[in-house]
Amino acid sequence: xxxxxxxxxxxxxxxxxxxxxxxxxxxxxxxxxxxxxxxxxxxxxxxxxxxxxxxxxxxxxxxxxxxxxxxxxxxxxxxxxxxxxxxxxxxxxxxxxxxxxxxxxxxxxxxxxxxxxxxxxxxxxxxxxxxxxxxxxxxxxxxxxxxxxxxxxxxxxxxxxxxxxxxxxxxxxxxxxxxxxxxxxxxxxxxxxxxxxxxxxxxxxxxxxxxxxxxxxxxxxxxxxxxxxxxxxxxxxxxxxxxxxxxxxxxxxxxxxxxxxxxxxxxxxxxxxxxxxxxxxxxxxxxxxxxxxxxxxxxxxxxxxxxxxxxxxxxxxxxxxxxxxxxxxxxxxxxxxxxxxxxxxxxxxxxxxxxxxxxxxxxxxxxxxxxxxxxxxxxxxxxxxxxxxxxxxxxxxxxxxxxxxxxxxxxxxxxxxxxxxxxxxxxxxxxxxxxxxxxxxxxxxxxxxxxxxxxxxxxxxxxxxxxxxxxxxxxxxxxxxxxxxxxxxxxxxxxxxxxxxxxxxxxxxxxx
Numbered sequence: 485x486x487x488x489x490x491x492x493x494x495x496x497x498x499x500x501x502x503x504x505x506x507x508x509x510x511x512x513x514x515x516x517x518x519x520x521x522x523x524x525x526x527x528x529x530x531x532x533x534x535x536x537x538x539x540x541x542x543x544x545x546x547x548x549x550x551x552x553x554x555x556x557x558x559x560x561x562x563x564x565x566x567x568x569x570x571x572x573x574x575x576x577x578x579x580x581x582x583x584x585x586x587x588x589x590x591x592x593x594x595x596x597x598x599x600x601x602x603x604x605x606x607x608x609x610x611x612x613x614x615x616x617x618x619x620x621x622x623x624x625x626x627x628x629x630x631x632x633x634x635x636x637x638x639x640x641x642x643x644x645x646x647x648x649x650x651x652x653x654x655x656x657x658x659x660x661x662x663x664x665x666x667x668x669x670x671x672x673x674x675x676x677x678x679x680x681x682x683x684x685x686x687x688x689x690x691x692x693x694x695x696x697x698x699x700x701x702x703x704x705x706x707x708x709x710x711x712x713x714x715x716x717x718x719x720x721x722x723x724x725x726x727x728x729x730x731x732x733x734x735x736x737x738x739x740x741x742x743x744x745x746x747x748x749x750x751x752x753x754x755x756x757x758x759x760x761x762x763x764x765x766x767x768x769x770x771x772x773x774x775x776x777x778x779x780x781x782x783x784x785x786x787x788x789x790x791x792x793x794x795x796x797x798x799x800x801x802x803x804x805x806x807x808x809x810x811x812x813x814x815x816x817x818x819x820x821x822x823x824x825x826x827x828x829x830x831x832x833x834x835x836x837x838x839x840x841x842x843x844x845x846x847x848x849x850x851x852x853x854x855x856x857x858x859x860x861x862x863x864x865x866x867x868x869x870x871x872x873x874x875x876x877x878x879x880x881x882x883x884x885x886x887x888x889x890x891x892x893x894x895x896x897x898x899x900x901x902x903x904x905x906x907x908x909x910x911x912x913x914x915x916x917x918x919x920x921x922x923x924x925x926x927x928x929x930x931x932x933x934x935x936x937x938x939x940x941x942x943x944x945x946x947x948x949x950x951x952x953x954x955x956x957x958x959x960x961x962x963x964x965x966x967x968x969x970x971x972x973x974x975x976x977x978x979x980x981x982x983x984x985x986x987x988x989x990x991x992x993x994x995x996x
Contacts, residue, residue, distance in 0.1 A: 513806040514832045516796050517576075520825060524578040524795045527656050529649065529683055530566030530668030530675055530697075532584040532609070533618035533636070534591055534598075537561070542625035554625045563598055563822075564620060565784075566668035569697070570604045571822040572788035572810075578795075581605035581661055583653050584674055585645060587637070591617030602822075605661070608652030612645060618672055638673050646679035650686055657690050664795045666787055667696045667709070677705035684708045693747075693794075697787045701725040703744060711748040711800075712740070713787055719751055737761040750804060752786065758804050769804045771812070785814045785823055809835055813856075830856030843923040844931045847945055850893065853930065854946045857891050865889030866948035866964075868939045870897045872911040874921050877954075877981040884978045885952045886927035894928050895942055898935040905937065938963045947971050955979040 540554040563571045566584055573580040582604050586592035588611045595617060599606050615637040623630045641649075656662045665687050669675035680696075685708070687694045693710035701722050706712055714722065716733060723729070723736045730736070737749040738761045751759045757770040789810035793803035806828075813831045814821045830852045833845070845853060857864050867885050871878055871894070886892045896918055902911040911918070915933060922931045934942045943951065943964035951968045952975075959965060959975045968975065 510805060510809065510832055510835050512798060512802050513793065513809070514829070516793060516798055517806070517825060517829045517832060519796075521576055521578040521792050521796055524792055525580075525661050525663045526573050526578055526666060526791055526795065527581045527583055527608070527653055527662035527664075528566050528570040528573065528666045528668055529583040529653060529679075530569070530666070531618065531670035531672035532567040532582060532586060532595060532674075533564040533620060533670070533672070534595055535562050535564035535568070536619060536621040538621065538623045540623075540625055542630070552625060552630055554623055554630060561594070561598075563595065563604075565618065565670045565672070566666075566674075567595060567599065567604070568784040568822065569666055569668045569788050570599070571602060572785050573792060574603045575822040575824045576789070576792050576828060577825045578792050579605070579661065581608055581656050583608040583649055583656070585610045585612050585615060585641060585649065587611070587616040588613055589617050591619050591635070608649070608656055610645065610648050610652065612641075615639075615641075615673075636672060638671070640673045640676045641679065643678050646676060646682060649674075649679060650682045653683060654686055657687070657692060662687075662692060664791050665692060665694045666791055667694060667706070668784070668787070669697060669699045671699035675699075675705065677702070680705040681707070695787060695791050697783060703740065706746075707744045709744070709746060711746055711750060712744070713750045713752060713783070713790075714740075715752050715783065716754060734759045734761065734766055738766075748800060750790070752783065758786075758808060760801060760804060762800070767801045769801060769808055771808055782811045782815050785810050789823070789828070806832075826852060827856060827859070843928060844919050844933075847932065847942065850930055850932050851945055854891075854893070854948075862890035863888075863950065864891050864893065864946070864948045865950040865952055866893045866895065866939075866943060866946065866968075867952040868895035868897075868934070868942075870902045870906065870911060871918050871922060872902060872906070872913055874913075874918070879925070880981050881952075881954060881978050882925060882927045885976075888952065888976060889950050891929040892927060893930045893932060893946065893948060894922050895932050895934050895939045896922065898933050901935050901937060940964055940967070943967055947973070949973040951975045953977055 538556055538559045540556040542552045542554050544553050546553045567582060570580045570582045582599060586595055586609060592611060596606055618636040621633040665683060667675060667680060667683060684694050688708060696706045696709045696712040698706060698712055698714050698718060703722060719733050719736055720730050728736045728739055733751060737751045741749045741761050749761045753759060755771050757768060760767040786807040790803045790807040793806040809831050810823050810828055813823050813827050833849050833853050854864055865885055865888055899911055899915045919931050922928050940963050944967055948968060950973060951962060951964055953962050955977050957977060959977065962975050965975050
């Protein structure tokens with residue numbers, strides 16, 4: 485997946501070789517995430533904060549001032565900054581320790597409580613009398629951010645506070661609680677040059693890699709880290725400060741790697757993917773396309789997923805392929821959304837089996853993917869049959885079924901099941917052939933095989949919202965109706981195409 489030495493074109497999209505590379509990486513990611521990350525231990529050092537969201541509707545302007553009036557409908561809070569990086573790691577199933585500093589205030593109490601609820605270690609999280617806990621409050625109306633209010637202390641921490649943080653980190657390293665360190669710099673005063681260099685040197689002395697999510701233009705503080713992940717905008721700002729040409733950001737990333745003695749620079753380019761620069765050249769990791777609602781926290785997810793994957797044994801490009809798949813999930817949510825291991829595994833499954841053109845799932849894979857679809861608010865439909873010698877009647881059924889739902893599952897009888905139902909001369913097309921044809925149809929999102937006489941057990945496993953059958957059935961006799969309706973779903977019947985069935989066609993062919 486070699487990229488050109490200049491930034492990838494935003495309109496080009498992944499090449500065929502890149503797509504094959506992502507698929508290859510995704511398969512390995514799939515194996516790693518399936519096993520989980522129970523033995524991955526990461527320390528996250530940096531600026532910790534609380535993100536608050538006030539969400540409502542807006543349909544008028546205030547008579548007091550030319551500002552929108554937001555009618556509040558809900559409010560919630562989540563971990564932000566370095567704490568969001570840690571939240572992503574915890575949600576993926578790693579062991580994570582948060583290293584930083586809060587104020588001795590209500591925000592600090594709230595942050596610590598939130599960390600404890602999701603399993604983030606806070607033994608290395610210090611308190612300061614001189615600093616307040618950082619709280620960012622965002623007001624949203626109709627999915628648009630109206631204003632952001634920041635409560636924060638951004639003065640650089642003292643060297644004595646930095647020493648306290650480093651000592652806490654060293655204790656984690658000594659006790660085997662940190663196989664990797666993430667420096668999450670939000671330019672709020674924690675990641676001073678003194679602290680960053682002490683962290684990098686202490687980790688290096690123990691052969692522990694440090695990965696940096698940077699801010700600002702003073703990158704000297706990151707010298708000697710294993711790798712760094714600047715965004716396009718951050719690289720442009722750095723290039724200007726270094727008087728490097730901004731018309732070739734990938735080249736600038738190479739200059740940065742050499743200047744700071746890094747193993748790699750991963751330049752994130754939004755919809756154009758990630759360019760990884762190492763001493764071997766440039767590797768392009770295209771973005772896994774998703775509908776974007778909010779990019780808040782996507783960078784945190786990228787660094788967290790990459791480090792989790794790399795620490796678990798993935799190669800660097802494979803780890804970043806995992807990171808792009810993870811980022812594709814979180815941008816579909818409003819606000820910072822730590823990605824769970826189940827969501828990550830589901831997204832990998834969906835990519836490997838769906839976007840790569842392979843829609844055949846086993847039962848467990850399908851259950852995981854359906855959970856993701858439902859979490860995204862998608863309506864899942866289900867139909868089943870032998871689908872032997874697929875004809876216009878089948879196509880009509882599937883097209884009309886797909887028009888009723890967001891995702892359509894087609895359950896197909898196994899060869900042995902067809903023989904029990906139709907006789908020893910059937911099926912005319914074997915199981916693999918029927919799966920191939922069904923998977924090629926645009927209306928179909930997932931194909932699954934069942935060996936029982938009825939799909940009841942499978943329906944109980946995935947619990948679709950819409951159960952669909954042909955018009956030759958009555959709703960009361962549709963297998964699985966009770967399960968679906970008990971869970972708030974419905975049954976739909978679709979009219980049959982006259983004189984169109986496999987048996988009818990087989991008899992007609994026999995007469996030729």
